[in-house]
Amino acid sequence: MPVPDVIGRYRVRGRLGSGAFATVWLATDEPLDSLVAVKVLAENWADHADVRARFTQEAQIMRRADSDRLVRVFDVGELADGRPYLVMTYAAGGTLADRLADGPLPVDDAVRTAVDIARGVAVLHAAGVIHRDLKPSNILLRSAARDALSGAASLPVLIADLGLAKAIAHASGFSVVAGSPGYMAPEQAVPGGGIDVRADVYAIGALAFYLLTGRPPGAGRTRPSAVRPGIPGALDAVVQRALRPRREDRYPSAEAIAVALESTMDGNRGALRRAIVRAAVALAAGAAVLVPAGASAGADAGLVRVSDASGRLSIAVPAGWAKQFRDAGWDPGALRLSSGSAPGLVVGPDLAAWADPASRVPGMFAGLTPASGTPVLPEHPGCVRQPERRVRMAGFDALVQAWTGCAGTPVSFSEVLLTPTRGDVGVYVQLKQTDGTDRTDDLLDRVRVH
Numbered sequence: 001m002p003v004p005d006v007i008g009r010y011r012v013r014g015r016l017g018s019g020a021f022a023t024v025w026l027a028t029d030e031p032l033d034s035l036v037a038v039k040v041l042a043e044n045w046a047d048h049a050d051v052r053a054r055f056t057q058e059a060q061i062m063r064r065a066d067s068d069r070l071v072r073v074f075d076v077g078e079l080a081d082g083r084p085y086l087v088m089t090y091a092a093g094g095t096l097a098d099r100l101a102d103g104p105l106p107v108d109d110a111v112r113t114a115v116d117i118a119r120g121v122a123v124l125h126a127a128g129v130i131h132r133d134l135k136p137s138n139i140l141l142r143s144a145a146r147d148a149l150s151g152a153a154s155l156p157v158l159i160a161d162l163g164l165a166k167a168i169a170h171a172s173g174f175s176v177v178a179g180s181p182g183y184m185a186p187e188q189a190v191p192g193g194g195i196d197v198r199a200d201v202y203a204i205g206a207l208a209f210y211l212l213t214g215r216p217p218g219a220g221r222t223r224p225s226a227v228r229p230g231i232p233g234a235l236d237a238v239v240q241r242a243l244r245p246r247r248e249d250r251y252p253s254a255e256a257i258a259v260a261l262e263s264t265m266d267g268n269r270g271a272l273r274r275a276i277v278r279a280a281v282a283l284a285a286g287a288a289v290l291v292p293a294g295a296s297a298g299a300d301a302g303l304v305r306v307s308d309a310s311g312r313l314s315i316a317v318p319a320g321w322a323k324q325f326r327d328a329g330w331d332p333g334a335l336r337l338s339s340g341s342a343p344g345l346v347v348g349p350d351l352a353a354w355a356d357p358a359s360r361v362p363g364m365f366a367g368l369t370p371a372s373g374t375p376v377l378p379e380h381p382g383c384v385r386q387p388e389r390r391v392r393m394a395g396f397d398a399l400v401q402a403w404t405g406c407a408g409t410p411v412s413f414s415e416v417l418l419t420p421t422r423g424d425v426g427v428y429v430q431l432k433q434t435d436g437t438d439r440t441d442d443l444l445d446r447v448r449v450h
């Protein structure tokens with residue numbers, strides 16, 4: 001295909017790549033002095049209404065699910081011959097396939113990159129879309145970034161090529177086999193079999209395997225350490241679960257596998273800024289124990305009060321939540337505060353499920369914080385961020401950041417910093433509620449530092 005001089009108002013500089021349905025060109029947006037990628041539908045498909053509709057749908061999906069981890073669409077148009085085109089983000093780093101042509105990444109870097117991919121897919125799922133064709137050539141890269149705390153690198157990713165993506169609500173009606181061998185979940189090979197977000201979870205697992213080993217998983221080969229000795233067993237287990245043939249046995253969501261991958265990393269205290277705080281997840285990771293019989297409602301009518309092992313911190317929760325707890329402490333470094341061990345506890349009816357942000361299991365985490373420092377609170381993709389508010393209660397000035405309507409459900413999160421009006425110890429609280437009732441202020445007013 002000859003190189004066009006211009007596409008619409010964009011001056012073409014060269015070809016970036018081509019596939020069965022389209023060619024992508026590198027072009028300059030001269031008025032804005034920036035590089036863009038322009039995707040043009042192939043001539044042989046120009047008269048196919050279903051392909052044109054899929055091409056247009058891709059632009060609509062990317063615009064609706066706007067995120068730094070997804071390729072963005074800036075403009076659309078048609079050539080003189082009627083072929084549509086999309087003007088998109090240009091990723092100077094090429095594709096993940098290009099990057100790994102020389103071999104796999106260091107383990108921590110590979111995990112960080114897999115987490116970023118999973119977070120991007122979670123944004124798609126929150127927008128009601130399954131990708132269906134996640135693979136190395138559909139993951140674009142900007143430039144390598146390095147974590148300021150740990151020094152570990154990740155590859156800032158952009159998820160691209162949503163041409164096979166489909167609304168989750170209609171996924172059960174799929175009748176066409178679609179996907180790429182090595183990254184395609186088994187159920188995608190069955191026409192009309194119906195798929196859900198767990199098909200993308202399988203692909204994330206396959207991409208994690210590829211990042212760690214430099215090759216895709218194969219028949220009977222789902223354990224990365226069998227290809228690359230030295231990979232931790234916990235990481236093996238996460239990848240193997242994502243690649244299980246039965247979707248019921250995989251992680252239930254992209255966010256869940258992101259949390260699981262993140263929990264395997266060493267030295268990544270600052271990486272938990274977007275989900276349930278890792279310190280709380282770590283507390284929930286061990287064997288759950290029942291709330292001791294000594295916990296009593298007392299003045300907290302209808303509530304159960306629980307103290308941490310040090311006796312310095314106590315919280316009160318609804319009786320229905322007080323079935324499991326852990327009180328071994330936490331590391332405030334998870335919020336980019338001074339690192340170390342501090343009193344902390346987490347309470348909920350099922351702590352293993354509570355640690356999955358996609359689950360409808362309530363719970364409450366609280367941990368003491370140093371009075372100085374600027375914390376970075378977790379964010380919650382797929383939830384609606386509410387305006388911050390400040391209130392005074394229980395001897396603290398409280399900064400409350402609520403996230404509601406998570407994935408279109410009643411699930412909400414309250415991220416709270418309690419700053420002491422006297423004394424030198426603050427409290428970080430994360431409250432997950434699932435029934436549409438907001439108990440935030442009532443429970444915060446019962447936080448006690450002894």
